[in-house]
Amino acid sequence: xxxxxxxxxxxxxxxxxxxxxxxxxxxxxxxxxxxxxxxxxxxxxxxxxxxxxxxxxxxxxxxxxxxxxxxxxxxxxxxxxxxxxxxxxxxxxxxxxxxxxxxxxxxxxxxxxxxxxxxxxxxxxxxxxxxxxxxxxxxxxxxxxxxxxxxxxxxxxxxxxxxxxxxxxxxxxxxxxxxxxxxxxxxxxxxxxxxxxxxxxxxxxxxxxxxxxxxxxxxxxxxxxxxxxxxxxxxxxxxxxxxxxxxxxxxxxxxxxxxxxxxxxxxxxxxxxxxxxxxxxxxxxxxxxxxxxxxxxxxxxxxxxxxxxxxxxxxxxxxxxxxxxxxxxxxxxxxxxxxxxxxxxxxxxxxxxxxxxxxxxxxxxxxxxxxxxxxxxxxxxxxxxxxxxxxxxxxxxxxxxxxxxxxxxxxxxxxxxxxxxxxxxxxxxxxxxxxxxxxxxxxxxxxxxxxxxxxxxxxxxxxxxxxxxxxxxxxxxxxxxxxxxxxxxxxx
Amino acid sequence: xxxxxxxxxxxxxxxxxxxxxxxxxxxxxxxxxxxxxxxxxxxxxxxxxxxxxxxxxxxxxxxxxxxxxxxxxxxxxxxxxxxxxxxxxxxxxxxxxxx
Numbered sequence: 068x069x070x071x072x073x074x075x076x077x078x079x080x081x082x083x084x085x086x087x088x089x090x091x092x093x094x095x096x097x098x099x100x101x102x103x104x105x106x107x108x109x110x111x112x113x114x115x116x117x118x119x120x121x122x123x124x125x126x127x128x129x130x131x132x133x134x135x136x137x138x139x140x141x142x143x144x145x146x147x148x149x150x151x152x153x154x155x156x157x158x159x160x161x162x163x164x165x166x167x168x169x170x171x172x173x174x175x176x177x178x179x180x181x182x183x184x185x186x187x188x189x190x191x192x193x194x195x196x197x198x199x200x201x202x203x204x205x206x207x208x209x210x211x212x213x214x215x216x217x218x219x220x221x222x223x224x225x226x227x228x229x230x231x232x233x234x235x236x237x238x239x240x241x242x243x244x245x246x247x248x249x250x251x252x253x254x255x256x257x258x259x260x261x262x263x264x265x266x267x268x269x270x271x272x273x274x275x276x277x278x279x280x281x282x283x284x285x286x287x288x289x290x291x292x293x294x295x296x297x298x299x300x301x302x303x304x305x306x307x308x309x310x311x312x313x314x315x316x317x318x319x320x321x322x323x324x325x326x327x328x329x330x331x332x333x334x335x336x337x338x339x340x341x342x343x344x345x346x347x348x349x350x351x352x353x354x355x356x357x358x359x360x361x362x363x364x365x366x367x368x369x370x371x372x373x374x375x376x377x378x379x380x381x382x383x384x385x386x387x388x389x390x391x392x393x394x395x396x397x398x399x400x401x402x403x404x405x406x407x408x409x410x411x412x413x414x415x416x417x418x419x420x421x422x423x424x425x426x427x428x429x430x431x432x433x434x435x436x437x438x439x440x441x442x443x444x445x446x447x448x449x450x451x452x453x454x455x456x457x458x459x460x461x462x463x464x465x466x467x468x469x470x471x472x473x474x475x476x477x478x479x480x481x482x483x484x485x486x487x488x489x490x491x492x493x494x495x496x497x498x499x500x501x502x503x504x505x506x507x508x509x510x511x512x513x514x515x516x517x518x519x520x521x522x523x524x525x526x527x528x529x530x531x532x533x534x535x536x537x538x539x540x541x542x543x544x545x546x547x548x549x550x551x552x553x554x555x556x557x558x559x
Numbered sequence: 560x561x562x563x564x565x566x567x568x569x570x571x572x573x574x575x576x577x578x579x580x581x582x583x584x585x586x587x588x589x590x591x592x593x594x595x596x597x598x599x600x601x602x603x604x605x606x607x608x609x610x611x612x613x614x615x616x617x618x619x620x621x622x623x624x625x626x627x628x629x630x631x632x633x634x635x636x637x638x639x640x641x642x643x644x645x646x647x648x649x650x651x652x653x654x655x656x657x658x
Contacts, residue, residue, distance in 0.1 A: 079586055086583010090607075093576040094614055096569070101615035103564045105622020497619045524620075524628040524635075546624055 101497075110495040112398050113283035114321040120278040123285070124494075125397035128418045130506055135381045137388055140328055143293035143455035146375055149188045151290065153370045158185055160200060174200050184298075198464035205471040206478055207280045212535060216334070216474040222316045222553045223328070223335040224476045228341035233346055234369065241350025241365055244302035248373075251302045252409075254364040260360030266415040273318055273352070273414065275286045281344060282320035283395060284387045286383025288416045290409060293455070303545050313362045313411040313532040319380045320348055321394075323402040324485070326493065330545030333439070333473040341404035342368040349406040360410040368406065376405040378456075384417040387424040389485035391434040391443055392461040395424050397502055400490030401434070422506035425449075427514050428459075433522070434484040437544075439533045440469035443484060448534040474535045483533055486544045491522045492511070507548050546556055594654045606647045610640050 070239045112122050149155045162181070163173040174182055178189035178196050188373050189196040217224075233240065244251040261271045270287045277285040323329070324341045349365040356363035361551045366372040377394045381387060386396035386403060393401045433442040442462035444450070451460040470478040485491060492498040508514065534540040549555050563569060584603075586593045595603075613636040620629035 070652055079590075082583045082586045083590070084583075086581075086587060089576040089579030089583060093573060093580055094611060096564075096576060097611045097615040098572045098618040099564045100569070100573075101618035102622040104615075105619040107560060107565065107622075192587040216612050312561075490658075492624060495623075499615050520628075520632070520635075524631040525625060526627050 079474060083511070093184070095510060102495075104495040105493070109494065111323075111326040112494045114325055115494050120275065120285075121491045122279075122283045124397060125395075125416075125503070127395055130420040130422045131384070131418040132421045133418070135378070136421050136425055137378060138449065138457040140452050140457045142457040143291075145293055145295055145297040148296050148305075148394045149300035151296075151370075151372075152467055155185065155188065155371070156199065156467070158520050162493075174203060186313060188316065195411045195464050202468040202471045202478075203463070203469055207542070209471050209473075209475070210477065212474065216535070216541070217476075218559045220474065220476075221551060222556070223337065223551050224479075225329075225510070226328070226551070227337035227339045227479055230337065230343040233343050234339075235323050241346055241353060243371075244364060246302050248300070248302065248314070248362075248364060252311075252313060252364045252391075253357070255354065255357040256360055257358075258360045258412070260412070261338050264412055265412040269413050270415045270417075273356075273388070276350065276355055277318065277352055278318055280348045280355075281322065282312070282322035282348050283350075284378060284385050284398060285325060286319045286417045287414045288317055288319070288379060288383035290314050290374065290379070291382070291534065294379050296373050296375070300370060300529065303309075314364070314374075314409040315411050316414040316416070317374070317383070318352060318410065318414070319376060319383045319385060319405060320345065320352070320407070320429065321380065321385055321396060321399060321403045321405050322348065323399045324404065324482070326402070327383060327545075327548035328551065329482065329486050329491070331488045331543040331547045331551065332477055333469075334485050334541060334543055334553045335547050336480070336486070336543075338369070338404070338480050338482065345404060345406035349408055352408045355407065356410050356412060361410050363408050363410045363412075366407040366409065368404065374407060374409065376407045379407060380405050382416075382419055386419045387422065388458070389419070389424060389488065390428040390459045391438075391488065393485060393488075393510075395488065395490050396495065397422060397506075400492065401485040401488035402491045423511070423514065426511060427489075427518070428503075428517065430511075431489065431518055432523075433487050433527065434469075434487065437483055437487045437527055437530050438466075438471075439483060439530045440465040440529065442466040442469075469534070472534055472538075474541050480512050481533070483544060487527060489518065567626060588651075593651050594656070597653065599651050602647060603651055606640070608645055609636075609643065613640050 078102070086202065104110065115122065151160070159172070163170055165171050178193060181189060242254075260276070266525040273284045273287070282399055292309065292310045295305065295314070297558060300308050301486050302514050322340070322341050322344045322474050328336050328340065353365045364373070366374050376386070378390075379434050382396045386394045389395040389401055391401060394405065395401050396403045429447055432445060435445050440462070442465040444459040446459060447458045449459045451458050467478070470480050473481060489503065505514050505517065528542040528544065534541045535541050551557060582630065585595075593599075617629045617633035617637070618624075620632055
């Protein structure tokens with residue numbers, strides 16, 4: 068028989084009660100720890116407490132592949148600048164609002180009235196010109212509707228405007244290239260570079276520096292000719308050109324949008340926060356490289372590019388193409404915003420990765436189902452040949468029309484396809500576990516199980532609901548955080 | 560306020576709770592007449608880990624404001640945990656030497 072303590076409780080009873088209480092408390096503690104993990108801002112990768120590269124936590128090494136996961140189905144062609152919606156829309160706006168005050172074209176006119184090369188482009192893509200006109204009228208409607216929605220969204224609007232103030236033409240940094248790349252990319256280079264110990268040292272150094280400047284993800288690769296725009300070169304203007312010889316390597320950086328704002332797309336969200344960050348980070352890398360004696364040229368959002376960055380990010384092993392046309396990375400999901408710096412600094416390239424994102428996207432389709440513009444392909448597999456590469460089709464013109472339709476002060480975008488992507492969830496333990504385990508399962512069974520949970524457990528408003536009345540009800544994907552809730556701070 | 564639940568002190572307390580639980584488990588097993596072996600303890604440990612992850616997972620989703628997902632997660636995995644608990648009870652009660 069057990070010895071009784073002075074108070075009459077045996078050691079056996081004490082241990083049993085202690086064990087039961089310990090088990091109950093540990094389960095309670097697990098619940099609280101889970102709740103705290105779900106609430107924690109520290110799991111908002113890229114906005115958490117780790118500026119020294121810890122946010123690039125995914126071990127890519129087991130998934131290195133020799134060839135990138137995008138599929139080459141023809142002779143790769145360089146993208147013409149008019150294939151970029153912002154460049155061609157810019158051309159149209161410049162004709163409509165000519166500097167001399169005399170419009171050179173208006174919406175009552177057709178493609179045949181446009182100057183070359185716009186005329187040929189729109190004669191071959193007449194549906195795009197029709198969509199541009201639709202977007203223009205929607206923008207007018209949006210502008211008129213703004214006073215109706217302003218009370219609810221004005222903090223988000225001010226927040227976006229603050230972020231966008233740094234963009235080129237509105238601020239002073241980073242500097243716009245002037246003159247040919249052979250001159251402008253060397254502006255500020257005053258010394259010959261010290262001999263690097265090896266290209267590997269170069270890559271490691273520039274990655275560490277980029278992280279301290281604020282880049283969440285950094286990758287390095289050689290620049291392929293097919294990723295260079297054709298027909299327009301910043302600093303020079305409209306011109307046909309070859310890839311400059313000193314554009315040898317590319318440093319690709321990625322940052323996420325602020326996560327709370329991302330989840331409340333399309334009306335509270337904004338692209339400008341990430342764009343602003345990328346401008347500053349890339350601008351600092353550019354200056355750093357030039358001070359080290361190397362050429363450097365930044366390629367930054369919203370429109371200042373001479374190269375197309377997403378496939379370069381794939382070459383550099385940051386991620387893979389998703390159905391929504393976004394590079395999806397293991398750390399940031401579809402909340403991955405990119406910029407790049409071309410340089411002649413000797414760098415060791417990273418390898419591309421295959422973590423099964425394409426296979427997941429084939430099954431998932433959540434982004435396509437939730438897209439208010441219906442511009443994301445519902446095809447099971449990529450089918451469209453885009454300049455020699457097989458891709459899921461994105462109707463960028465329809466997408467832009469929705470930018471001009473949602474309840475924002477002007478066309479600030481939508482980004483629902485970024486927010487609803489299952490890879491874009493917070494990096495707390497439960498979602499991170501799913502993301503880390505899935506790539507190791509070649510059968511795809513784990514991904515299917517996760518996707519079944521994703522589709523059945525989580526709530527999605529439905530594509531039309533994101534639009535203003537009468538088409539929808541101004542829904543956002545998530546609930547607005549208190550700092551974007553104007554009624555919390557103002558008497559409205 | 561919630562920050563204290565991610566402080567090291569919280570995890571020290573959690574460690575103490577687990578220690579009490581492990582120490583008390585063998586007394587419970589003896590008093591319930593269970594003939595435990597390594598495999599039975601491992602199975603029990605696996606079940607308790609699954610229970611912990613289910614609770615923690617559900618509350619993580621609550622913390623993210625994904626209330627519906629949290630309830631579904633607790634409900635779906637909770638049923639699996641209860642079924643496994645019945646299986647576990649039969650396994651730990653099973654004693655081939657008593658036949």
